[in-house]
Amino acid sequence: MTVLELDGELVRRARELAERAAAPVVDLARTHTTVSVERAVLRLAGLTGTDPVLGDGEVPWVNRVVDAVRDQVGLEHGVALPVWHALGGGGSLQELAEQVGAGTARFSIPADPEPARAAARAAVATGIARIDANRARRDELVALHGDPPRRPWIYLIVATGDIYEDIPQAQAAARAGADVIAVIRSTGQSLLDYVPEGATRTGYAGTYATGENFRLMRAALDDVGAELGRYVRLTNYASGLCMPEIAVLAGLERLDMMLNDAMYGILFRDINPRRTFVDQRFSRMVHARAGIIINTGEDNYLTTADAVDEAHTVTVSQLLNETLAHEAGLEDWQLGLGHAFEINPAVPESFRLELAHALLARGLFPDAPLKWMPPTKHMTGDVFGGYLLDGFFNLAGALTGQGILLVGMMTEAVVTPWLSDRDLALRNVRYVLEAAGNLHEDFAPPRGGFIDRRAHTVLTEAVQLLERIADHPQGLIQAIADGTFGITKRSPDGGKGLDGVARLAADAYNPAMELMERVDA
């Protein structure tokens, strides 16, 4: 594999600065909880279903219970103590939830927390055990059917909005060569402060992430994987206001990868930064435990910011995502750090600039399965030109040893992908990988040459930016407020979901945290 020899001192300094810049955020996350983190705890303990009486019956019991606890005793202790204390007299979580529905549940903080702690720990442990079993099952299936024969893995999205249209399309894509299927989400989901239930058919430009949709798609891909003799991975999105819960659902339904970025929700969904960082840490702990590969979202910055001018912000964000992921227990092989082929194709030497950026990421994160995103911003309705550009994107992926290749669609600027778009896109990938997949053997950007120089320029700019961020007492949170990423400014107290955040009290207890921290997977 072609590698650039990066300036070691610069790399070391970049990592050190990233850790410093992220420290305030880690601190924040360790000392706070959120409604969604607490709901995730209840989900791990097995609470499902919705309150049939409220609204159209869409509000999950976990929301009802957490809200009730918050109303009665506040969130700062976590829900585990009040809930399992309330269950002290026996009865199931489900029954308790119904009492909440009926307005008869009463919550309080027990004077002796031990019995409630123990009961909560035992309940949540069943969920963690299911996650562990899924992880083992994945290893088994991979051993049985085998992994994709080559890198990069081919990653395709389905996006009909209807899980029952998604399924055949995903299976068709797998048969046509996809190694990873991502079901993208309906436009509105990230701002919902609850996770919808059941199989859904009404998403816009994506399908709701629900436990049942996960289960259906997982089963369908297991079927097609057995048929093909190749384990087909399933991806969804742990982002938005319910990131921790969706992470749990992913673990419970054996998803294999999750989009999970430290800043995406803040920048692109205007979710409150504090809320995000707290939710983020918990969800990453779940992913670490579940053996899920996360995909970060640096590619998105390049849809709003210029891919040449702001290339270094991608590098900075990758370094931050890395340090935050490590802190949450993720290992290098789980870090699908994002970057993208988004340079304006009219820029002279655009392809070589892309190679330089891609090699920089490859060189900085040698053990991470980098997620290489296709052109989107400069795709136009000229589907022929788009198909060509996607081919060069595929080539860049092969030349620079990317781990996960998100397949570009010629209709990027037109519609969410059609069945035929996906099929044509896979043909494109197949041609490029089979015809030129080994071209990296002949690819040797010289030291001091165009590519080497460009990579070092970006790295240097990244270090300079990190210096500025690390120097600020609030670190990353301040940088976000300054519009550092994706030229989007988000203030620490703005955005959605801040009211769902609580500073932890001294006696706070979160059995999931405890269990996940204890046995590091």
Added chain:
Amino acid sequence: MTVLELDGELVRRARELAERAAAPVVDLARTHTTVSVERAVLRLAGLTGTDPVLGDGEVPWVNRVVDAVRDQVGLEHGVALPVWHALGGGGSLQELAEQVGAGTARFSIPADPEPARAAARAAVATGIARIDANRARRDELVALHGDPPRRPWIYLIVATGDIYEDIPQAQAAARAGADVIAVIRSTGQSLLDYVPEGATRTGYAGTYATGENFRLMRAALDDVGAELGRYVRLTNYASGLCMPEIAVLAGLERLDMMLNDAMYGILFRDINPRRTFVDQRFSRMVHARAGIIINTGEDNYLTTADAVDEAHTVTVSQLLNETLAHEAGLEDWQLGLGHAFEINPAVPESFRLELAHALLARGLFPDAPLKWMPPTKHMTGDVFGGYLLDGFFNLAGALTGQGILLVGMMTEAVVTPWLSDRDLALRNVRYVLEAAGNLHEDFAPPRGGFIDRRAHTVLTEAVQLLERIADHPQGLIQAIADGTFGITKRSPDGGKGLDGVARLAADAYNPAMELMERVDA
């Protein structure tokens, strides 16, 4: 520019063998003439027009006169002596032609050839002078407007069949970035034993090559060249039964390149080999004089033979074309030796194999402006896949330093190119050259690596084949009979046009040959 270090000894041996293999053919050409060579002489002397009485008035006077001479005194002396002897009493060539039409012209070989020789030489010299003036004019225009800013030159075809549709399309192509325009010919023309006259609108899948069509297109391209500040080159085809005459018309109308292959007509039009080789040598002498770049046709072999298995036949043919071209007075800068991107894209490593073949040609002919032909055989109606393949063809051209890039069309398997196909194709070229045109700086196929090994395998096979050809007393002619090229067999006495060949008598005189050999341009 990336170069392969080729085994010098092998290269030397290949050239030596090619010369030996071609020797019998050179000998043949020096000792024979053809009806078309003789008609070309009359064209140089200024004879134009058709016999209005015969047929639909399509038979040119040059045919009528040469046929009359042949009937009366045979062709073996050439037509110059009998014709200018007949003109001895005064009168113009045109008048003599009309006498031929009326059946009153009488031809004989003069006892004292000197007066006829001198008159013929003077007449033909006016044509040669026009060719020389055109060459000078081209140099002037290039100096004035400039050459294309970069290599490869972008070469596009037009093919409507109607010169008046061709013209705006050619101009549009030039405006969109074409450096060279080729007007391809109607399907039937190569088997016509005369050159049609005038502006034509009725070709099939190509437009007739006529002096007037040449003139019209030349003027149109000069206009657009002035507008663009870039000299736009014009190409046509000196092939078929009238190769020498078309070469003359090209020289007279300032064409800049001509398709002109030693074997194309034999293999793909079933024209007699002897006829072809004689016509060939004369036409190449004209091209040499006119400063015209020839384009050879090795690419065609790969449409009937497999591009991997028969790659070495391309190399052999290039070496033969080179040696024959040198012998006829062409210089290296005039040798647009052909090769093509025709490997089945489903073959593993197909792109790297293409690179190996292209680098071999580049290494063997460092001073020749190689003509790099796009995929045709493996293009299908999948125009998206075709557009991608053309992009990789363009990339291969840039990576391997090709001189003339024939632009591939996504509709290759469907229709002769539409206006929009050409435009999209140029966009493809522009993207590739601008984005990745300098990627060769990073391209360094290692010694002993896949590409290097493949190039040497092909070269070795070429030398082995040349050994077999050179060993045969008939050399190349025998190899053609054996089906060596394009898996097509053509016997020395088969095919069209053999009856137009005559062995030269001792007193034969061809003023054009004499003038062109005397002052080597």
Added chain:
Amino acid sequence: MRPYGDTTGDGMVQTSFTLPVPPGPRAEGAALQLAHKMGIEPAMVVHSHGIGEGFTFFVVYGSVKHLVDLDAVHVEVRAYPLLSPGEVNAAIKTRMRRSLVVLGACIGTDAHTVGIDAILNLKGFAGEKGLEYYREMQVANLGAQVSVPELVHAARARRADAVLVSQVVTQKDAHLRNTRELAGAFREAMGEARPLLVVGGPRFDPAMAAELGVDKVFGRGTTPGEVASYLVHALVPEEEPL
């Protein structure tokens, strides 16, 4: 006038589509039938391949018999002159005598702000500065995922002269639905006194304004200057007030 392949009047077009049938002669027949119904005659199926179990993708070339009648083409001719920022400012200043209040947002669950930002933000688009650059305009960009009631509320509170709304997601005609909802809500809440309603996005057909109940629709590639000029045309009185 007909489409042009390589000869005037040849009518040549390319098309591609997928049919829910497995590949084979029946599928090709079906593709030809569709091509004929589209008016392509003769039609050539030049490529087909199966996708998954029960689908076939086709590429078809051929000549459409339809004539394009240029005279019948209804073009939204710009009914107003294209003004420079200076002219826009001058018009507002002299003829309106107060700043023009412009409110922008992306409604529904659509989070694509790049389009509305291109129109409103200083940075602008295609070399033209956005409306924030116009001295005489008072611009507020509410960003994305704004609900219609919020927007109505904000428009009232700020006494907006014009509300500019962007819609980029079009799957299942989300953009059309959201625009109708917008128009309905403003009509209901403010009746005749509602601000000028302008929507935009890459997949809108500019001819649909009336149908959608808004004043103006902008499509693909709109520039800030066009929008500013329209606002002057629609909101600024022809004559200086006396």
Added chain:
Amino acid sequence: MRPYGDTTGDGMVQTSFTLPVPPGPRAEGAALQLAHKMGIEPAMVVHSHGIGEGFTFFVVYGSVKHLVDLDAVHVEVRAYPLLSPGEVNAAIKTRMRRSLVVLGACIGTDAHTVGIDAILNLKGFAGEKGLEYYREMQVANLGAQVSVPELVHAARARRADAVLVSQVVTQKDAHLRNTRELAGAFREAMGEARPLLVVGGPRFDPAMAAELGVDKVFGRGTTPGEVASYLVHALVPEEEPL
């Protein structure tokens, strides 16, 4: 049944074409008009760019309103079984008791022989051997650029049972013209006694045999085995002669 984009029944198609008008709103309007005439409703012009002076290229996406009626699809169902070379030979040998004489050529000025070679030559096509491989067939391939009179002459001289003709160049419908000329010449020269006439080439519509006056038309991707099976069906008696 309708085309499938990403949802059953959505009717989605892609199309591209060039109109002889300079780019601009009028051109876009003209493109939409054409799309509507093709039955695409709603249609989105998703891309356009000028070519040269007076042309604009368009890419249009949208939903066609037409339904495809599978029952109305007239498929040339193969009216004969697909035989192996062994079965073909056996049929000829036992039921015809002499070899089947096959003559092949490319007529007109068409010099594309790869197609006819694929059917006739030993090497064959798509893994199937060509007709020369069939012991009971006597095959002569006359190559390219054969004139119709020459072909009639050769067919007579060799008492050909079947004449196989390839046509690849289709510009200005050259293939159709040449095929009609072929059929006419054989009819005139030999009447009822004419050999079986089979034409093939990538752009032929197999449904056109009758219209062109030949017995059978083969299209894109034909294999030698299909042709051999057809020849048995058309020329070899059903029963062994008594």
